[in-house]
Amino acid sequence: MQRRLSTWLLLAPAGLWFAVMLVLPLCFVLVFSFGEREAAGGYVPAFTFAQYANLPARGTAFLNTLMLAPLGTLLSLLIAYPLAYFLAMRASPQWRTTLLILVIVPFWTSILIRSYAWIFILGGQGLPALIEWLGLGSYRLINTPFAVLTGIVYGYLPLMVLPVYVSLERLDKRLLEASADLGAPPLRSFLQVTLPLSLPGVATGCMLVFILLMGEFLIPAMLGGGKVFFIGNALVDLFLQSRNWAFGAAVAVTLVVIMLVTVSLYMWLMRRMGGVRDDVALM
């Protein structure tokens, strides 16, 4: 009895925190999404689906997000996989930890400042000037979908490398020896042994990156120059500029629902294909 009491006392502060700062706010968003906009901006209680019917007004933002988020995820995977493979299979053990930390560190430093660096590099005086100097023609790079994708891949690459690395590192190397002993050339061993066994890591990485990309705001705001809108940008606009809280809440609810549906679908698919471990490495 005393043990149970102490357990509850230990849980109480965090529980209260989650209730007030997470559950309650999310309930508010849901309630607000059925409301109406006050004339001067704000919220009037109501029960209407008008906000949801109005969603196509922000269709471009949804479309951009739903196209660039999967594309960004795929590009990150394509760049991350060989690096993770190198770290897990080829790098010398005494360097491995250091190299791994070097991958993770950028992810945990300010994405704001790292994206700002790309304004610098992709802007007129940076890469475009270099390309022109080389006589390869003149290009505009900043404020394009290309710039946004570059920022995305740059920002989220570490998050993709890590889970793929973990699944490759855990792979039983004897399986590869067995495959070689049975006469399989390296490529075949890779395709039939390594790749399938690394799929759980691939799935985890893709999920993490995709989820974060769905809510992205900073990268499109900084590198898209107001031309490549994401849902996140629409949300900032609706809440802080036009103060249309009810519509903003409906957009937010829709975003979360799309995320939940795609992620559940994805997990279900992965589970059917061969089981996904739940070990989500966040750092």
Place this chain on the structure above:
Amino acid sequence: MRLYAFAVYLFLYLPIAVIAIFSFNAGRHASQFTGFSVQWYGKALSNPFVIEALWNSFVVALSSALIASVFGTMAALALQGMKGRVRMVADALIYVAVMVPGIVIGIATLIALVTLFGWINPLLASLAPEGQAPQLAMGYGSLIAAHALFSMSLVIIILRARLAGMDRSLMEASADLYAPPLATFRQVTLPLIFPGILAGFLLSFTFSFDDFIIAFFVAGSETTLPIYVFSSIRRGVTPEINAIGTMVLAVSLLLLIAAQVILRRGPKTGGTDAA
């Protein structure tokens, strides 16, 4: 293969290097290097707005990381070995806190708190003597509370991995030797999980210090460093931002390396340790 890895590392660190190099630029123009100088560091550090934003960021990061470490550790200890409905609810909440985009958390907190304050403030006004009622508003409090939520999830996730890998027989042995629960905690459990708590604290501090998106919604009239940097970039690229950016990156880097070293030095927690 080696060459490819090298290229990716170049890609990862080139932008950081560019910012750092140009922060030492003597010239006014952000994009042309005209000589070495530390003048922009001086300019940034004597700018009262920068100092205020830096101070705000520091206070918020420190408070939210402290709250998250203490309450998160308590929760992780309580959840250890627990099964059943409470555990399921706790897992779901932590999952939601990490998975729901920061922007949605920011918005949700904004509308919930503004609405709550709208209900509470008239109440406070009617209770307190004329004109002296405290007014609740967005600011330090909401900022710290929102950052503490995310950080608490981080601390719980890290500590859970550590507790799961810990040898329970140590605690049982301590109890068998008639140590009261508090003594067991102080002399056995705490030393074992302390590296995890410290690493969680440092990561929480870094998260809060670097966070822009949640702060953008819940900071009210307070300005944190990322908010200041974002609005300065809107006004145009200047070498001063490079200097501030380099300092921010340096602080985050140092804290991260400290967190990594601590996490690795501590007792082994088995394969599930956060890499």
